[in-house]
Amino acid sequence: xxxxxxxxxxxxxxxxxxxxxxxxxxxxxxxxxxxxxxxxxxxxxxxxxxxxxxxxxxxxxxxxxxxxxxxxxxxxxxxxxxxxxxxxxxxxxxxxxxxxxxxxxxxxxxxxxxxxxxxxxxxxxxxxxxxxxxxxxxxxxxxxxxxxxxxxxxxxxxxxxxxxxxxxxxxxxxxxxxxxxxxxxxxxxxxxxxxxxxxxxxxxxxxxxxxxxxxxxxxxxxxxxxxxxxxxxxxxxxxxxxxxxxxxxxxxxxxxxxxxxxxxxxxxxxxxxxxxxxxxxxxxxxxxxxx
Numbered sequence: 001x002x003x004x005x006x007x008x009x010x011x012x013x014x015x016x017x018x019x020x021x022x023x024x025x026x027x028x029x030x031x032x033x034x035x036x037x038x039x040x041x042x043x044x045x046x047x048x049x050x051x052x053x054x055x056x057x058x059x060x061x062x063x064x065x066x067x068x069x070x071x072x073x074x075x076x077x078x079x080x081x082x083x084x085x086x087x088x089x090x091x092x093x094x095x096x097x098x099x100x101x102x103x104x105x106x107x108x109x110x111x112x113x114x115x116x117x118x119x120x121x122x123x124x125x126x127x128x129x130x131x132x133x134x135x136x137x138x139x140x141x142x143x144x145x146x147x148x149x150x151x152x153x154x155x156x157x158x159x160x161x162x163x164x165x166x167x168x169x170x171x172x173x174x175x176x177x178x179x180x181x182x183x184x185x186x187x188x189x190x191x192x193x194x195x196x197x198x199x200x201x202x203x204x205x206x207x208x209x210x211x212x213x214x215x216x217x218x219x220x221x222x223x224x225x226x227x228x229x230x231x232x233x234x235x236x237x238x239x240x241x242x243x244x245x246x247x248x249x250x251x252x253x254x255x256x257x258x259x260x261x262x263x264x265x266x267x268x269x270x271x272x273x274x275x276x277x278x279x280x281x282x283x284x285x286x287x288x289x290x291x
Contacts, residue, residue, distance in 0.1 A: 046123045050062045078194075089231065101252070164186050166188075
């Protein structure tokens with residue numbers, strides 16, 4: 001059996017564990033410049049599913065696709081360090097301010113340019129938006145079937161894919177036809193760590209925008225080793241309509257922003273006695289917290 005052509009959709013996101021007072025701009029968009037950037041966690045779960053398929057089906061090729069500024073190439077390198085084969089950075093000022101609809105449009109147009117894809121795998125949602133919309137919207141724009149909430153891609157052969165899904169009330173196993181879009185839950189296995197051999201091979205991998213100030217020796221290195229060149233596409237490299245990109249193509253508008261600060265309230269310390277428990281129950285019933 002021939003190998004699969006898999007594309008993993010990944011996103012570089014602000015680390016929401018380190019959100020400060022300047023995290024949002026006045027227009028309601030995220031101020032990414034002041035926040036640490038990380039590989040979206042559930043996209044790492046998605047990458048692991050792709051790598052497991054590569055282990056199972058020799059000849060499988062994994063391509064990472066991400067959209068963002070030049071620094072987003074960092075997560076493509078992370079993917080290469082863990083076993084992906086190549087990647088593309090979709091980067092252009094025209095994409096700035098995109099909501100899920102505009103993002104999925106740009107990504108779907110890039111995927112059409114790639115062509116002949118067997119499986120598109122993405123994390124269920126990104127931690128900066130928590131919408132879980134981009135994967136399904138990409139599937140709709142490509143007219144691909146989709147399986148969501150995946151926990152394990154059991155098999156993908158003879159044009160069929162079998163996936164175990166983790167749902168609120170249990171687990172189910174479903175079958176679909178390829179090409180297919182699969183979105184992966186955080187309950188799926190964690191991504192494997194970096195491989196030292198791949199780190200040494202790809203540590204100098206760079207996208208075009210990262211090479212602008214490179215010296216002649218570094219440029220010569222990239223010319224001699226094509227695998228170090230991370231693909232980078234601008235709006236001119238994919239077939240798009242300008243009105244469907246960026247803010248103009250984003251019907252979602254932020255009406256207002258409010259900083260919510262959680263503060264500790266008055267607390268009551270009880271002794272582990274029947275009397276204190278009885279007193280607490282009477283108080284809760286009296287103020288209608290229960291009962």
